[in-house]
Amino acid sequence: MDAEKVYLSMLGELTEPMPGVGNAFAPGQPCEKLYQKIYEAKCRLCDRLGEEENDDLEAILDSFFEINRQMCLRMYRLGCLRHGQKT
Numbered sequence: 001m002d003a004e005k006v007y008l009s010m011l012g013e014l015t016e017p018m019p020g021v022g023n024a025f026a027p028g029q030p031c032e033k034l035y036q037k038i039y040e041a042k043c044r045l046c047d048r049l050g051e052e053e054n055d056d057l058e059a060i061l062d063s064f065f066e067i068n069r070q071m072c073l074r075m076y077r078l079g080c081l082r083h084g085q086k087t
Helices: 003-011 030-049 055-082
Strands: none
Touching: 003 055, 030 055
């Protein structure tokens, strides 16, 4: 399996998700609820700052999401290596 395709399937970003890989951001799922909390907090911060968007806040969120992506892909690849599968 391709680690990137698994990751994108989990995010719900593929039009044809990989079989057996659920969308972690589907309505009612924990990730969807947590992402909603992030979005709402971001909106409140921007309101307090009197801005529609804030470059520093965007940099924090973008970096956090990229850290998360890197960790997910790394964990997937390590799991495959331990089980003798190709990544």
